[in-house]
Amino acid sequence: MAKLESKVPSGPLADKWRRHKAEIKLVNPANKRKYDIIVVGAGLAGASAAATLAELGYKVKSFVFHDSPRRAHSIAAQGGINAAKNYQNDGDSVHRLFYDTIKGGDYRSREANVHRLAEVSVNIIDQCVAQGVPFAREYGGLLANRSFGGAQVSRTFYARGQTGQQLLLGAYSALSRMVGAGGVELHTNSEMLDLVVVDGHAKGIIVRDLITGEIQRHAADAVILATGGYGNVFNLSTYARGSNATAIWRAYKRGACLANPCYTQIHPTCIPVSGDYQSKLTLMSESLRNDGRIWAPKRKEDARKDPNSIPEADRDYYLERLYPSFGNLAPRDVSSRAAMRMCQEGRGVGESGLGVYLDFADAIKRLGEAAVRERYGNLFDIYHEITAENAYRQPMRIFPAVHYTMGGLWVDYNLMSNIPGLFVLGEANFSDHGANRLGASALMQGLADGYFVIPYTISDYLAGQKPGSRPSTDGAAFQQAEDNVRAMTRRLLGNKGGEPVSHFHKRLGRIMWEHCGMARTRAGLEEALRIIPALREEFWASVRVPGSGDTLNQSLEQAGRVADFIELGELLCRDALTREESCGGHFREEYQYPDGECKRDDEHFAHVAAWEYQGEGRAPLRNIEPLNYEFTKMSVRSYK
Amino acid sequence: MVAEKTSKQLFSVTLRVWRQAGPAAPGQFTDYPAANVNPDMSFLELLDVVNDGLILKGEEPIAFAHDCREGICGTCSCTINGKPHGPGRGVATCQVYMRSFRDGDVIVVEPFQARPFPVVRDLITDRSAFDRIMQAGGFITVRTGSAPEANDIPVPKEDADLAMDAAACIGCGACVAACKNASAMLFVAAKVSQLGLFPQGQPERDKRVLAMVGTMDAQGFGNCTNQFECSAACPKTISHDFIARMNRDYLKASFRRAFKPAAAGTAGGAG
Numbered sequence: 027m028a029k030l031e032s033k034v035p036s037g038p039l040a041d042k043w044r045r046h047k048a049e050i051k052l053v054n055p056a057n058k059r060k061y062d063i064i065v066v067g068a069g070l071a072g073a074s075a076a077a078t079l080a081e082l083g084y085k086v087k088s089f090v091f092h093d094s095p096r097r098a099h100s101i102a103a104q105g106g107i108n109a110a111k112n113y114q115n116d117g118d119s120v121h122r123l124f125y126d127t128i129k130g131g132d133y134r135s136r137e138a139n140v141h142r143l144a145e146v147s148v149n150i151i152d153q154c155v156a157q158g159v160p161f162a163r164e165y166g167g168l169l170a171n172r173s174f175g176g177a178q179v180s181r182t183f184y185a186r187g188q189t190g191q192q193l194l195l196g197a198y199s200a201l202s203r204m205v206g207a208g209g210v211e212l213h214t215n216s217e218m219l220d221l222v223v224v225d226g227h228a229k230g231i232i233v234r235d236l237i238t239g240e241i242q243r244h245a246a247d248a249v250i251l252a253t254g255g256y257g258n259v260f261n262l263s264t265y266a267r268g269s270n271a272t273a274i275w276r277a278y279k280r281g282a283c284l285a286n287p288c289y290t291q292i293h294p295t296c297i298p299v300s301g302d303y304q305s306k307l308t309l310m311s312e313s314l315r316n317d318g319r320i321w322a323p324k325r326k327e328d329a330r331k332d333p334n335s336i337p338e339a340d341r342d343y344y345l346e347r348l349y350p351s352f353g354n355l356a357p358r359d360v361s362s363r364a365a366m367r368m369c370q371e372g373r374g375v376g377e378s379g380l381g382v383y384l385d386f387a388d389a390i391k392r393l394g395e396a397a398v399r400e401r402y403g404n405l406f407d408i409y410h411e412i413t414a415e416n417a418y419r420q421p422m423r424i425f426p427a428v429h430y431t432m433g434g435l436w437v438d439y440n441l442m443s444n445i446p447g448l449f450v451l452g453e454a455n456f457s458d459h460g461a462n463r464l465g466a467s468a469l470m471q472g473l474a475d476g477y478f479v480i481p482y483t484i485s486d487y488l489a490g491q492k493p494g495s496r497p498s499t500d501g502a503a504f505q506q507a508e509d510n511v512r513a514m515t516r517r518l519l520g521n522k523g524g525e526p527v528s529h530f531h532k533r534l535g536r537i538m539w540e541h542c543g544m545a546r547t548r549a550g551l552e553e554a555l556r557i558i559p560a561l562r563e564e565f566w567a568s569v570r571v572p573g574s575g576d577t578l579n580q581s582l583e584q585a586g587r588v589a590d591f592i593e594l595g596e597l598l599c600r601d602a603l604t605r606e607e608s609c610g611g612h613f614r615e616e617y618q619y620p621d622g623e624c625k626r627d628d629e630h631f632a633h634v635a636a637w638e639y640q641g642e643g644r645a646p647l648r649n650i651e652p653l654n655y656e657f658t659k660m661s662v663r664s665y666k
Numbered sequence: 667m668v669a670e671k672t673s674k675q676l677f678s679v680t681l682r683v684w685r686q687a688g689p690a691a692p693g694q695f696t697d698y699p700a701a702n703v704n705p706d707m708s709f710l711e712l713l714d715v716v717n718d719g720l721i722l723k724g725e726e727p728i729a730f731a732h733d734c735r736e737g738i739c740g741t742c743s744c745t746i747n748g749k750p751h752g753p754g755r756g757v758a759t760c761q762v763y764m765r766s767f768r769d770g771d772v773i774v775v776e777p778f779q780a781r782p783f784p785v786v787r788d789l790i791t792d793r794s795a796f797d798r799i800m801q802a803g804g805f806i807t808v809r810t811g812s813a814p815e816a817n818d819i820p821v822p823k824e825d826a827d828l829a830m831d832a833a834a835c836i837g838c839g840a841c842v843a844a845c846k847n848a849s850a851m852l853f854v855a856a857k858v859s860q861l862g863l864f865p866q867g868q869p870e871r872d873k874r875v876l877a878m879v880g881t882m883d884a885q886g887f888g889n890c891t892n893q894f895e896c897s898a899a900c901p902k903t904i905s906h907d908f909i910a911r912m913n914r915d916y917l918k919a920s921f922r923r924a925f926k927p928a929a930a931g932t933a934g935g936a937g
Contacts, residue, residue: 092739094797097739149811153810157805158861200808202801202804203805268732305708308736572721
């Protein structure tokens with residue numbers, strides 16, 4: 027049974043991080059260069075961590091499966107990044123950002139982690155501005171803000187609709203600087219396929235060079251995973267096609283606990299699916315909800331009509347009706363489920379009937395088309411490219427899609443997993459968003475972890491490791507891990523079945539969406555747990571992976587990732603089945619209030635479920651970390 | 667989540683694709699017919715479908731670079747019918763939809779062509795030269811934790827907006843592929859301009875432009891001869907005006923370096 031010590035420092039909430047930083051063990055500057063740190067992934071969390079650790083003097087090896095660190099999917103985040111600067115004088119504070127995040131997470135996150143996140147949020151903005159990130163500004167030259175996704179203050183900083191891109195390029199710049207300065211050894215086109223654990227500590231990784239196929243061993247004094255979320259377990263999502271869970275899944279199989287996998291976020295404003303060939307879903311930034319109004323026709327008969335021909339009286343602005351104080355800005359999970367209900371009632375729009383309208387007619391009347399164009403022009407352009415429809419003239423069609431995963435590898439307050447020496451940052455860990463993430467908080471968390479948390483907390487571990495004690499890659503653990511990787515590659519390539527990898531990914535996605543999507547039931551989850559293992563068997567019996575292992579082989583890459591997704595999908599359903607309550611992104615139909623809202627069960631489920639691998643064919647162990655709310659009162663999360 | 671039967675008119679095209687097993691291997695075009703093409707399908711989704719068919723026939727699927735499929739990561743990089751990122755203005759290959767083509771079309775698909783971007787396989791090229799340019803100077807040196815309060819540095823909105831126009835670059839390399847000289851000036855100019863427009867970027871302004879342009883030349887990219895094909899092919903329609911801005915910066919920096927040697931060059935304080 028894994029030991030799950032959260033290591034949250036004692037003392038008043040607002041003092042914990044400051045005191046922890048003061049008390050943490052340090053590595054002497056002359057010794058830092060004697061430590062090698064592996065960082066896997068170069069999104070916001072990975073790039074900011076790699077750059078900052080190298081600045082401190084550690085020797086960093088950065089691994090990315092992309093051809094360049096600038097490609098990570100953080101780049102696609104549109105809306106913005108939260109920070110408790112209170113530049114708008116509208117009553118924001120560290121405490122309010124903390125409270126909003128705790129409440130938004132439906133009281134399923136760790137108080138101390140969330141407070142720290144709110145505290146360092148202000149430093150992130152300073153750091154990014156100094157790097158030359160072109161945030162939006164007022165005419166006076168100071169930074170502009172907007173309100174975003176379920177917040178009642180304007181604390182979101184943004185760079186048009188490309189905030190993630192600009193923040194990532196800032197972190198990539200910092201990383202590039204350290205690569206140029208020799209502090210970071212960059213390995214592009216390199217996919218981590220196993221974690222090497224020596225005497226119980228994470229001391230290396232096995233990597234496949236995606237161009238040459240070469241399997242490499244890399245040793246280090248500590249390993250950091252910043253490899254993002256696992257939303258592509260649903261196949262169709264707003265994630266990049268290459269986003270995958272292989273690094274965290276293989277770490278799980280080496281003993282790292284995977285926490286709360288059932289907490290998945292469905293984003294309410296995506297472009298609806300158009301056909302079976304579809305490879306991804308495109309997000310329309312939530313910022314659109316600041317000015318757009320969401321509605322569905324009141325009558326089923328109107329669902330196929332030209333929306334402009336439906337009179338005001340026949341439209342149901344359902345978010346404004348159901349949640350008058352938050353209206354169109356109701357949080358993501360709440361908005362998504364409301365859209366789903368409209369479609370279930372037969373009032374969904376578009377060819378598939380799986381869509382609702384996001385209408386800008388009022389905003390254009392109020393602000394003028396030019397102002398709307400100024401704010402959202404690039405999003406309207408994207409919408410036009412994909413649908414060939416002009417959203418200035420007719421409402422957009424939107425539908426929820428998988429967007430983010432709050433679950434991830436379990437970490438303590440130092441962001442270290444239950445395997446000593448293995449740290450996990452950003453979306454890949456579970457800690458800060460509880461059961462639901464607020465808009466503009468993912469970028470905040472990724473950069474907080476990378477720039478301002480790990481540089482301090484990693485020294486607490488490294489100070490206990492003798493400099494130069496890093497194991498050689500010739501050891502038995504490296505050999506065993508490499509053998510493991512080679513065996514899986516051989517098995518995949520040896521299979522000459524009749525279906526391409528995509529066939530299985532699509533089928534897994536349909537199972538997950540139907541049985542473990544926006545609304546889950548015991549019967550549905552039990553069904554999923556019956557058919558996913560069957561799908562897994564079928565995959566290994568009849569997948570066809572062409573080509574060889576010693577060259578670039580995209581089918582082989584994809585096959586390994588989908589094999590992992592099938593296993594992870596099963597664990598996700600198992601977690602969803604055992605969590606007999608509704609909270610945030612996890613909605614169990616059995617547990618709801620008469621008005622359809624989430625019914626939490628704090629008595630039995632105010633805890634983190636951290637799953638521990640027990641070996642092939644054996645049920646994983648469900649470990650528990652109780653969540654103690656010392657400073658906030660758990661209440662019903664209402665947005666009425 | 668699968669859509670119902672579509673009311674769209676399906677059609678057929680032929681993909682004429684450049685196949686090349688490796689950097690040193692010879693390459694050739696191969697034709698792949700594709701039927702039942704939905705106009706709402708993206709071009710890369712059609713490649714997915716064609717590839718699944720090839721796999722089942724026991725043939726090697728077409729290797730192509732892609733990731734976000736929403737035009738922001740800069741990974742995708744085909745030249746379609748002679749144009750980097752294909753028909754349409756201001757879009758990346760992943761944002762090309764089949765409604766841009768007609769029944770019976772032969773669509774020629776090649777990798778980005780430029781000597782500094784060697785072919786890895788089929789439609790994939792090695793664009794790491796861009797990373798090396800960035801590593802030489804595409805940054806403002808700011809150690810984490812040492813930044814001043816963000817609003818202590820006001821930036822006129824016009825400057826910030828212009829910087830954002832430049833910063834929109836996705837590093838895809840279409841500008842290089844479109845240029846008859848394989849020049850990377852638009853890519854470099856975008857970063858030089860973005861950082862040079864901010865007060866924060868001034869201390870390293872000279873050093874940055876000299877280092878980035880120097881590395882650009884060393885990587886084998888050509889020069890700009892004012893054809894502006896780069897801006898026309900750019901998925902973010904970044905203006906070639908930034909090239910003029912960079913040339914000014916480069917000239918000024920060169921003069922300053924020539925007349926102020928030694929001490930001024932240290933610690934990036936020449937600005």
